[in-house]
Amino acid sequence: MAAFFPVNKFSTNGRWPSDYDNQAMMIPDQIDDMGGKSHQLEEDFACGYPGNHNCSHYLALSTLLQFNINNAGDPFKKSDHGLHSKKFEVGVLDWFARYWGIDKDEYWGYITNGGTESNFHGILLGRELLPNGILYTSEESHYSMFKIAKMYRMDSETIATLATGEMDCNDLRDKLLMNKDRPAIINVTIGTTFKGAFDDLDLVVHTLTHCGFSDNQFYIHCDAAISGFVVPFLKQVPKFTFKKPIGSLSISGHKFLGCPMPCGVLITRRIYINLISRNIEYIASFDTTIAGSRNGHSPIFMWYVLNLKGRKGLEQDVQRCLRNAQYLRHRLKKAGISSMLNEMSITVVFERPRTMSSFVTGNYSVYETWHMSL
Numbered sequence: 001m002a003a004f005f006p007v008n009k010f011s012t013n014g015r016w017p018s019d020y021d022n023q024a025m026m027i028p029d030q031i032d033d034m035g036g037k038s039h040q041l042e043e044d045f046a047c048g049y050p051g052n053h054n055c056s057h058y059l060a061l062s063t064l065l066q067f068n069i070n071n072a073g074d075p076f077k078k079s080d081h082g083l084h085s086k087k088f089e090v091g092v093l094d095w096f097a098r099y100w101g102i103d104k105d106e107y108w109g110y111i112t113n114g115g116t117e118s119n120f121h122g123i124l125l126g127r128e129l130l131p132n133g134i135l136y137t138s139e140e141s142h143y144s145m146f147k148i149a150k151m152y153r154m155d156s157e158t159i160a161t162l163a164t165g166e167m168d169c170n171d172l173r174d175k176l177l178m179n180k181d182r183p184a185i186i187n188v189t190i191g192t193t194f195k196g197a198f199d200d201l202d203l204v205v206h207t208l209t210h211c212g213f214s215d216n217q218f219y220i221h222c223d224a225a226i227s228g229f230v231v232p233f234l235k236q237v238p239k240f241t242f243k244k245p246i247g248s249l250s251i252s253g254h255k256f257l258g259c260p261m262p263c264g265v266l267i268t269r270r271i272y273i274n275l276i277s278r279n280i281e282y283i284a285s286f287d288t289t290i291a292g293s294r295n296g297h298s299p300i301f302m303w304y305v306l307n308l309k310g311r312k313g314l315e316q317d318v319q320r321c322l323r324n325a326q327y328l329r330h331r332l333k334k335a336g337i338s339s340m341l342n343e344m345s346i347t348v349v350f351e352r353p354r355t356m357s358s359f360v361t362g363n364y365s366v367y368e369t370w371h372m373s374l
Contacts, residue, residue, distance in 0.1 A: 050347075055259075055260045057308065064300060069296025070083065070293050071294040071299065073286060073289070074289070075110045076090065083296065085296045088300045092303050093267065100240070100249055100267060107269065108288075109266050110266060111253070112263065112265065113291060114254070115225035115264045118225070118264040119145065119148060122247070122248035124276065125268055126219035126221060126247060126248075128276055129247070130185060133219065134154070134185065135148070136172060137149075138166075138167040139160060139161055140197065157175045166199055169204060173207050176211040187222075187223055188223070188246075190223065190224035190226075190240055191231075194349065196227065200238070201244060202238050205220075205245060221250070222248070223250055242267075247272060248272075250264060261301070324346075325348050329348050332350050337351060339351070
């Protein structure tokens with residue numbers, strides 16, 4: 001049944017806009033459609049794009065939608081904006097700082113509008129620190145990296161990958177040696193989009209050192225959008241931590257956590273933020289973020305789910321994802337469908353299905369039934 005939508009409450013100077021009744025009635029239809037698709041994704045057919053569709057627990061926060069919450073400016077500075085959630089934002093940032101091994105007085109960060117903005121900020125810091133630097137990123141990096149290189153007009157080198165999707169550090173070495181006279185800005189991916197591969201951070205650092213790059217000649221950004229919540233619970237995978245020579249680290253909030261709006265987190269070292277910071281009188285704060293106005297709801301939603309689940313709940317989610325990946329790989333093998341699953345990854349790669357009969361019985365297209373990347 002369609003949700004009630006008060007069409008009669010909306011008017012413009014006492015007159016209805018053209019076709020307004022029809023347009024307004026589209027909203028309850030859209031709500032019904034989204035509800036059906038969300039249930040389908042959550043219960044049966046979510047085996048594609050990364051996203052946690054179990055969002056019903058966020059209904060407890062629905063009353064917040066009556067407020068226009070804006071976290072404009074630096075999260076650690078007071079703002080003239082009346083309604084903000086910066087205390088929640090800093091609480092979330094403190095959680096991630098502990099998670100990634102950097103002391104409270106040594107980090108800076110903010111909650112972004114998603115992984116792409118987080119990557120834009122991380123690479124911006126690297127470029128400002130090393131203006132003549134070359135961006136090195138693997139061919140299986142998130143597409144935002146190539147957009148960043150274009151928009152920032154940075155020289156870049158695309159690094160080949162191994163069959164697993166991991167950055168080929170032999171190719172990285174060769175390209176570093178070709179550009180020894182210029183600093184290196186390197187994107188390390190923690191969970192590639194299509195294969196869920198982890199670039200070997202320790203090997204990347206070793207390669208830089210071997211090629212003669214000192215600590216002040218390189219900057220490493222870690223894109224952990226997909227697997228940033230997975231790696232800390234895997235004993236077999238080297239840790240991504242600020243105890244190692246990385247400059248920034250980013251993660252998505254709407255993927256593994258399942259926040260109902262796109263959001264992400266960027267954490268960097270406090271000493272770097274002065275490279276881009278400037279005082280803005282209009283908002284009585286410092287301009288340190290990519291966006292000006294920022295979603296004030298997402299910090300509360302992230303704070304809520306992190307406290308609701310806790311470290312134990314997150315670990316349970318990770319183990320469930322690992323089991324599901326192993327189960328899917330087993331079922332595909334049993335069905336005679338070739339597939340690949342990297343060790344300790346939650347991403348299964350399999351051949352493109354020609355017909356729906358590969359998965360279910362019925363005359364429906366893959367696009368209509370399965371939530372997958374084709």
